[in-house]
Amino acid sequence: MKFFGHLTSVCAISLSLVAAAGAEPLRVAYDADPVSLDPHEQLSGGTLQLSHMVFDPLVRWTQDLQFEARLAESWEQIDPTTTRFHLRDGVKFHSGNVMTAKDVDWTFDRLKESPDFKGIFNLFTDVKVIDDTTFDLITSEPYPLVLHTATYIFPMDSAFYTGQTADGKDKAELVKHGDSFASRNVSGTGPFIVSEREQGVKMVFDRFADYWDTASPGNVDQIILTPIKEDPTRVAALLSGDVDFIAPVPPTDLQRIADDAGTELITMSGTRIITFQMNQDRVEAFKDARVRQAIDYAVNNAGIVDRIMRGFGTVGAQASPAGYLGHNADLTPRFDVEKAKALMAEAGYADGFSITMMAPNNRYVNDDKIAQAVASMLSKINITVDLQTMPKAQYWPKFDERAADMMMIGWHSDTEDSANFHQFLSHCPNADTGDGQYNSGNYCNPEADKLMAMANAETDVAKRTEMLQKIETILYDEAAFIPLHWQDLAWGARKGVHGERIVNALNFPYFGDLVVD
Secondary structure, three states: OOOOOOHHHHHHHHHOOOOOOOOOOEEEEEOOOOOOOOOOOOOOHHHHHHHHHHOOOOEEEOOOOOEEEOOEEEEEEEEOOEEEEEEOOOOEOOOOOEOOHHHHHHHHHHHHHOOOOOOOOOOEEEEEEEEOOEEEEEEOOOOOOHHHHHOOOOOOOOOOOOOEOOOOOEOOOOOOOOOOHHHHOOOOOOOEEEEEEEOOOEEEEEEOOOOOOOOOOOOOOEEEEEEOOOHHHHHHHHHHOOOOEEEOOOHHHHHHHHHOOOEEEEEEEEEEEEEEEEOOOOOHHHHOHHHHHHHHHHOOHHHHHHHHOOOOEEEOOOOOOOOOOOOOOOOOOOOOHHHHHHHHHHOOOOOOEEEEEEEEOOOOOOHHHHHHHHHHHHHOOOEEEEEEEEOHHHHHHHHHHOOOOEEEEEEOOOOOOOHHHHHHHOOOOOOOOOOOOOOOOOOOOHHHHHHHHHHHOOOOHHHHHHHHHHHHHHHHHOOOOEEEEEEEEEEEEEOOEOHHHOOOOOOOOOHHHOOEO
């Protein structure tokens, strides 16, 4: 058993209170484990999955994408730029400290400093504490997505993260891909405490006995999370009974799990777009829209969905999926190799050039196979690709370094809104605001950025829809990035593990509410 720092003492107190006598642990296998315990270090699915286990948001999404009160039990609009939230009284952190509005204020300030998260909050100016259970969330202008954004405020235990470590470091320090107190220690309000963690090997979560949500139907006292990168091994572990719940289920094994008498297959349409970005600062040719268009024409999106994803995905030509305001049905996938060759010749690159490409091999469904297919397709237009794939724990630091000419990234809108795709994936990079934080292509179009700013201040749905669709059209016409497909979601569970009740389109299972027969 491997413990880290203050985590040990917090867990020792809590474990003595957990009613886990004789209860069987829930054994979960994901393709990877969270890279850090710091909820603000990386804006990623893995981080947010962890946050919903160990922390709690002010509000959260339901399966039908409505808002559900969590740490905030109610809210009201005070004026066009002020929303007042009322917190539940007496909620405890894992340390035993009582949560108050001061913890929300402290967390908000930290979010505004996070390179990854501050872009979500750039229209939010302040948290004004009214009393221990009341605070105002203030924006710089009327903003239609206040509650959407509040789903990303997971109050942290400010007393726990205040002060210095034994070696003199600030406990609140936020370090990307580094060794910090917050990356190794955690005290949240969530249904589970982290009692053991060995990166890449195992995490153990135990039920927090003082959890505020006594109405939750959840009856799981312990979760053991094991990362199993290889799809066949992960599926075999479920089918043999070695684990109880897995994600993701690869397309090749959907029917196998569905047909097995001891398991249940849970599927859901997804809204995460899988893309490749082309770094214009590293490759001169990528500055030419004709070259970017040629690459888009060379990539057979439908073929990838059909042959690699086995139909378990939706072919994409833009970031916004159907149902989002920005989705433009007139934008259709390109695939025409001869057209691609003509564009390359027109741009002066008929003989092609060589590039480097990087992709993860355990973050998205079939990510390494998709990257290999794209590299092969680009060879048809004389672009030679040196491809590297790696586990996501190694990939994300490389992504932040912009270490390759083309890099893969998938994105699910943090706000369930079209503007979020542009804000993070294709906005002109701005380290001060956090806009373009995941734009490894360094694409920049001020007109699209201006439209996004206007849309984010527009409360008229029809006007806002027109602006967001225009952004998608600009990005499509300029081939700002290469959209591949929206990834569908699939989980596998043994019979009696009611995973269908806790999963959602965001892929943040609410394990605190899980019922096991």
